[in-house]
């Protein structure tokens with residue numbers, strides 16, 4: 001077990017990481033607690049929640065991205081008011097990225113901000129979303145469009161929760177882990193040398209700490225995503241988010257992998273990324289998702305990238321693409337050219353499958 005410190009300007013966040021972290025730290029949370037979780041996590045861990053948090057009020061969201069909504073947010077506020085949550089209470093977000101994002105936003109708004117502790121239960125939430133204070137809901141079909149930067153005072157990352165995680169959710173977490181490998185040469189080395197262990201929970205436990213260390217460093221440097229350092233954490237996400245909005249069939253982490261695969265094509269075409277390095281990242285991606293979809297309407301789907309928060313204007317798409325080991329590059333393209341290249345990549349994948 002180790003403590004990783006994220007020294008953000010707004011708040012120092014302590015990330016307790018490793019086996020035993022839940023038993024050691026969740027039981028020590030003091031004051032009045034308000035637990036937010038989802039239906040799947042509650043079904044699996046009701047006993048543990050009650051044993052750990054006693055009769056603290058618990059709000060159970062329906063599992064899934066649809067819960068990152070205005071409706072759910074206001075239902076949470078209703079219950080917080082009904083249960084007498086005060087300024088000195090603490091919101092405990094126990095779940096995946098959906099729970100973490102909406103619970104963090106609720107905590108940031110309730111009485112102008114009360115303490116929040118994140119206890120991530122998916123691999124994706126452990127390596128990424130629970131750390132760094134980005135909170136949000138989706139609105140009018142636009143992902144994460146309403147939100148706030150709001151640091152958790154503590155994050156409790158315990159591999160205990162990963163034993164119940166379906167393989168698909170492990171793949172989603174691996175989506176973000178492979179993203180880190182494209183921006184961190186240490187993580188790239190570890191994954192490349194152990195690509196046969198990607199689904200091994202013991203191996204993932206160590207990689208999780210590496211990812212959190214990387215993110216804590218970046219967020220300490222650029223908490224509010226203004227200097228460019230934090231933007232690198234969005235590698236693969238421009239196309240990932242565009243496909244996520246258009247197709248809605250897969251989860252965030254899977255789309256990050258698919259987005260990175262498509263953007264590698266663009267990075268190579270534009271002479272930004274060497275082919276052998278692109279090949280090694282593709283090899284990692286296809287260890288996790290064997291068949292990258294060759295979307296028939298990829299060019300149309302790519303147009304959804306106009307909503308990406310990295311864009312300064314909707315006609316120019318900004319994306320973070322891999323350049324060389326440990327180095328990424330911010331590429332800006334007119335949306336029509338970007339969408340055409342995404343269509344070309346789909347065509348190429350189709351050709352390879354024949």
Ligand code: NAD
Pocket residue numbers: 038039040041044063064065068095096097098099101121122123124125128129130131132133134135144161162164165166169172251252253
């Ligand atoms: P999720 O929260 O929907 O969880 C995925 C599924 O796993 C759900 O069905 C959930 O009920 C289930 N689950 C959770 N823990 C479980 C466990 N221990 N055992 C069995 N099942 C379990 O999705 P996610 O992939 O964790 O997170 C995706 C969300 O995170 C997206 O909304 C994305 O936008 C957001 N995100 C936010 C950030 C950020 O920095 N804030 C970063 C990356 C992603």
Ligand code: GLY
Pocket residue numbers: 128129131132134230233234
């Ligand atoms: N997941 C991207 C970020 O936290 O900035």
